[in-house]
Amino acid sequence: MRPRLRAGRRFRFGGSRHPRSGVRLDELDAIARRHHGVVTREMAGLNSQAWRRAIRGGTLVQLHPGVARLVGTADTVEQRVTAATFAVGSGTLASHRSAAFLWGAPRPDNDPVDLIVLDRSGARRREGICIHRPTDLADLTPPQRRSNIRCTNILRTLCDLGAVDPGGVEAAVGHALAARLVTLGALEAVLVAHARPGRTGVTALRSAIDSWSMDARPADSLLEHAMHRLVTRHRLPPVEFHKRIEGWEVDFWIVGTPIILECDGWTTHGLHHDQFERDRRRDSELIAAGWIVVRFTYRAITLAPGRTAERIRSVVDRWQHTAPPAFL
Numbered sequence: 001m002r003p004r005l006r007a008g009r010r011f012r013f014g015g016s017r018h019p020r021s022g023v024r025l026d027e028l029d030a031i032a033r034r035h036h037g038v039v040t041r042e043m044a045g046l047n048s049q050a051w052r053r054a055i056r057g058g059t060l061v062q063l064h065p066g067v068a069r070l071v072g073t074a075d076t077v078e079q080r081v082t083a084a085t086f087a088v089g090s091g092t093l094a095s096h097r098s099a100a101f102l103w104g105a106p107r108p109d110n111d112p113v114d115l116i117v118l119d120r121s122g123a124r125r126r127e128g129i130c131i132h133r134p135t136d137l138a139d140l141t142p143p144q145r146r147s148n149i150r151c152t153n154i155l156r157t158l159c160d161l162g163a164v165d166p167g168g169v170e171a172a173v174g175h176a177l178a179a180r181l182v183t184l185g186a187l188e189a190v191l192v193a194h195a196r197p198g199r200t201g202v203t204a205l206r207s208a209i210d211s212w213s214m215d216a217r218p219a220d221s222l223l224e225h226a227m228h229r230l231v232t233r234h235r236l237p238p239v240e241f242h243k244r245i246e247g248w249e250v251d252f253w254i255v256g257t258p259i260i261l262e263c264d265g266w267t268t269h270g271l272h273h274d275q276f277e278r279d280r281r282r283d284s285e286l287i288a289a290g291w292i293v294v295r296f297t298y299r300a301i302t303l304a305p306g307r308t309a310e311r312i313r314s315v316v317d318r319w320q321h322t323a324p325p326a327f328l
Contacts (some may be wrong), residue, residue: 002072004085008145012286014141016311019157020219021178025059027044028044028059028060028070029070031043031044032069032070032073034148035077035082036073036079036081036082036147036148036149037069037070037073037074037076037079037087037150038063038067038069038070038079038083039060039067039068039069039070040066040067040086040117041066041067042066044072051066054068055068058071059071059293061328062086063080063083064083064084064086064087064126064127065087065088065126066086066087066253067083067086067196071131072075075108076198077101078102078149080113081098081101081102081113081149082149082229084096084098084115084126084128084129084149085115085149085278086149087110087124087126087129087162088115088117088124088125088129088131089117089119089124089300090127090136090151091117091118091119092115092116092117092118092120093113093116093118093140093143093150093151093152093156094113094114094115094146094150094151095115095116095132095151095152095155095156095160096110096114096116096130096151096160096161096163096164096165097112097114097161097164097168098111098113098114098115098131098151098267099114099146099151099156099157099160099161100157100161101170102146102147103146103150103151103154103157103181104129104150104174104175104179105168105171105172105175105176105177106168106171106172106175106263107222112128112129112130113128113129114117114130114132114160115129115130115131115132115162116132116134116140116152116160116291117131117132117272118140122307125299129314134160136199137288138156138192138193138194139152139153139155139156139190139194140152140156140160141299154176154182155182155186155187156190156203158172158173158182158208159170159190159191159194159201159202159205160177160192160201160290161201161204161205162200162202162204162208163200163204164201164203164206166203166204168200168209169201169205169207169208170207170208170212172208173187173208173211173212175302177212178298178299178302178303179299179302181221183211187205187209188209190205191205191209202205207266217262222249223263223298224241225300226298226302227239227241227261228251228307229305230308230309231325232300233305233309234305234306234309234313235254235304236254236309236312236313236316237254237255237257237316238254238255238277239252239253239254239255239261240252240253240255244287245286245291246289246291248282248285248286250262250286251263251275254312254316255301257292257316257319257323258264258290258291258292258319259291259292259294259315259316259319260286260291260292260293261294261295261296261312262279262283262293262294262295262296263296263297263298263301264279264294264295264296264297265296283295292315292319294311294312294315296308298313
């Protein structure tokens with residue numbers, strides 16, 4: 001049985017302790033590891049005096065009343081969301097922007113924490129946390145877990161995201177489709193389920209679905225941004241977007257080389273006969289004219305950028321070993 005803490009006394013059991021606060025570092029570390037570096041006073045089994053002593057001594061860094069991170073742990077989005085769920089109380093789910101981040105959608109690091117509160121009686125307001133108490137309770141149970149954090153499911157997340165960031169829904173939908181988290185059919189179904197007067201977020205989701213339904217490839221803005229990020233991070237040669245070559249508009253041309261990079265969408269163009277035939281005719285004409293055409297998918301760019309970069313680099317290396325003294 002654990003000894004009970006008394007005011008003004010140090011911990012004197014269970015391994016090493018911080019020299020100033022007397023807190024059992026090994027036990028706190030075990031708790032924090034399960035929750036992205038976050039601990040609560042109740043989890044740590046500390047009375048209020050011992051908790052304050054641990055904060056003053058530098059063992060813990062307070063994030064909210066009764067919620068802290070273990071000193072030395074990284075300040076991450078997951079940590080801030082976890083701390084918020086503990087601070088607000090039971091019956092909370094990461095939602096909206098926070099849930100979109102947990103599902104892998106591109107989100108800025110400085111997003112506020114969004115939480116949906118299911119148990120309204122015990123919820124506590126905390127600074128820097130956006131608390132949502134929706135009247136639309138569809139698709140909220142059972143809760144999902146991402147990075148060991150309770151959150152809304154991907155369909156509800158995409159619907160809610162439009163209520164706080166309409167401009168971010170299209171990119172989030174694109175990610176969800178590329179990662180095969182959802183299908184267009186499932187998105188259409190959730191749109192019907194949640195469409196009602198006064199339901200914010202539905203309009204942005206409908207617009208995103210329409211955008212992604214037009215073609216079996218990502219929107220140009222998302223494609224160009226994803227490729228620019230891949231080229232920059234992996235230090236590949238510069239590319240030019242939508243270069244016209246031999247009468248065709250190509251996706252990317254690697255500047256100073258005969259290499260063309262073409263992107264198929266989140267679904268293969270082979271499912272659409274006319275598009276498939278057009279792509280192959282373009283490829284054959286470009287190859288006959290001496291160009292090197294390499295195809296990859298938007299999924300490969302966004303979910304496997306390292307392997308895609310290596311593939312592109314190997315094509316460039318092979319060409320450099322066989323290239324004539326002057327090209328273009």
